[in-house]
Amino acid sequence: MEQAICEDLSIEGKLEIEHLIHEMRKEFKGRPSELIPMLQRVQRTLGFLPEQAMLEIARLTGLSAAKVFGTATFYAQFRFQPVGKYIIRVCRGTACHVKGSDRLLDTLVDYLKVVPGQMTEDGLFTIETVACFGSCALAPVMVINDSVYGSLNRSRALKLIDEIRSRET
Ligand code: FES
CATH class of the missing domain: 1.10.10.1590 (NADH-quinone oxidoreductase subunit E)
Incomplete structure (x- = not known):
């Protein structure tokens, strides 16, 4: 992209x-x-x-x-836009896709009102997608900064976002 x-x-x-x-x-x-x-x-x-x-x-x-x-x-490693304090990486690999990572990503995009690569207005979050974290047994997987969350569903993902928001405000 x-x-x-x-x-x-x-x-x-x-x-x-x-x-x-x-x-x-x-x-x-x-x-x-x-x-x-x-x-x-x-x-x-x-x-x-x-x-x-x-x-x-x-x-x-x-x-x-x-x-x-x-x-x-x-080089894909470089970014050209500011990033949020929390980078949410959603896996789009096959195992995660089969387990609903697309719906998870759509939910986060709707909830945070940003597309992947953009930072939220409050400077807290940026969503990114990755090809595979190598933790396919935990699909669907999402990583927030260095913390890995597996077997996620949409409500648990939103709860994680809300917890971060309430800690930060
Ligand atoms: S496909 Fe998602 S961790 Fe491998």
Whole structure:
């Protein structure tokens, strides 16, 4: 799925990038071969790759912006939109599909009012889909950050969301 690159950042977001780039100048030598580790560093810190950070990486490495953007968009590991504090990953593998993962995903999309890849307005959740977690015996499987939930049904999934929401508000 093609992702739009986020260009619209708050002042705090821009300052955070400037600080990160300042740190990265100390950590990296600015070699073109460091492009992927630099992109990974930005994503680890910010959760995604904003346009401003990719332009800074182009400056640091001497690579063209097109090369940096092209490399980043080539790899599925990189995100270009902000993500929620909780990333909900719904498995769409065969075993989970047979056990109703599509209905589970539709329920979450309706409930949270976002499509996969988007962040909820409160900044709490992003839904993603994955091909298989390798836990097929637990189908249907959903992972929230690092916690795995198996044999899920729709009401249990919504209860998990509500529990997180009430903890966070
Ligand atoms: S198909 Fe869902 S965990 Fe393997």
